[in-house]
Amino acid sequence: MILAVTMNPSVDISYQVDQFKLDDVNRVEHVRKTAGGKGLNVARVIVQMGENVLATGVLGGTIGEYIIQELNKSSIPNTFLKIEKESRNCIAILHEGMQTEILETGPTLSVEEGKAFIDKYEDLLSSVSLVTISGSLPKGLPPDFYCKMVGITQGRGVPVILDTSGEALKQVLLHDEKPFAIKPNTTELSQLLGTDVNNDTNSIQQALKHAMFRGIEWIIVSMGSEGAFVRHLADDYRVTIPKIDVINPVGSGDATVAGFAVAMQREKSTETLLKTAMVTGMLNAMEAGTGSINMKKFDQYFDLVKVEKID
Numbered sequence: 001m002i003l004a005v006t007m008n009p010s011v012d013i014s015y016q017v018d019q020f021k022l023d024d025v026n027r028v029e030h031v032r033k034t035a036g037g038k039g040l041n042v043a044r045v046i047v048q049m050g051e052n053v054l055a056t057g058v059l060g061g062t063i064g065e066y067i068i069q070e071l072n073k074s075s076i077p078n079t080f081l082k083i084e085k086e087s088r089n090c091i092a093i094l095h096e097g098m099q100t101e102i103l104e105t106g107p108t109l110s111v112e113e114g115k116a117f118i119d120k121y122e123d124l125l126s127s128v129s130l131v132t133i134s135g136s137l138p139k140g141l142p143p144d145f146y147c148k149m150v151g152i153t154q155g156r157g158v159p160v161i162l163d164t165s166g167e168a169l170k171q172v173l174l175h176d177e178k179p180f181a182i183k184p185n186t187t188e189l190s191q192l193l194g195t196d197v198n199n200d201t202n203s204i205q206q207a208l209k210h211a212m213f214r215g216i217e218w219i220i221v222s223m224g225s226e227g228a229f230v231r232h233l234a235d236d237y238r239v240t241i242p243k244i245d246v247i248n249p250v251g252s253g254d255a256t257v258a259g260f261a262v263a264m265q266r267e268k269s270t271e272t273l274l275k276t277a278m279v280t281g282m283l284n285a286m287e288a289g290t291g292s293i294n295m296k297k298f299d300q301y302f303d304l305v306k307v308e309k310i311d
């Protein structure tokens, strides 16, 4: 089973209005509410791929209860640590072809809640063979919290796929115990290194020379419509994808993580792993819902993805 961790889940609310008026009343007819957060997107796509997953993390209050209800409705098995403070809402206002977002930072956890989560997490590890950790850390937890989780997990022989950014990612990469896999995009790589990294193979290879990437088995640098650059141990690959009709690309990185995790769980070859990860990202971009794919289209796109080893 795959364990999908989300430490700062949310209820994602999208409001569709013809025109967004500042300093005035905006009445909304089209409202969409979903259980959100990157790790929940990963879990949803893993379920849609027919693989066993357990979603975990922390949540609280009535918003937390709503998230659990939504996960149950979508048949996503879950076990979260209940915290005292309320989980967050994230609001996207879709107007005039634009998207204005209002993102709550979310609850602050107490030191005890951080410890209680680690206890729960250690218990869960005995029944899983792969872990995905996605998204930001909630306030109150130390920036090296993911380092601790990676250390505990891999110390038990369970590989971790980590998809986070900023300080939480940097702390992990500066630590000796490296995650099994990471999936940064070029913006995240640029932030991490403080230099401009673009989609060019040379630019990415130059960036990955930094010592902080040493010892990571898989580095998947996703590049939206341009596919991905992938480093597996000493081998580099360029993965190219066909042009598709994009409806909503938000969450495609999470779908890519899910595809990679499922293919890894099924012990697929390098080529199949990379093709699967790209197709699940593309399928997400072709749906209106965030972190959701239509598996019926999987085979049709699989053969159109090209994996080329770079000499």
Ligand code: ATP
Residues within 6 Å of the ligand: 185, 222, 223, 224, 225, 226, 227, 228, 241, 244, 246, 249, 250, 251, 252, 253, 254, 255, 256, 277, 278, 279, 280, 281, 282, 285
């Ligand atoms: P997010 O943070 O929204 O989850 P991300 O930046 O982590 O996204 P992307 O690189 O945008 O991840 O997308 C991951 C994968 O999804 C890509 O490698 C590609 O396979 C697919 N994908 C995303 N956007 C597009 C697009 N516009 N056209 C085709 N495929 C896409």
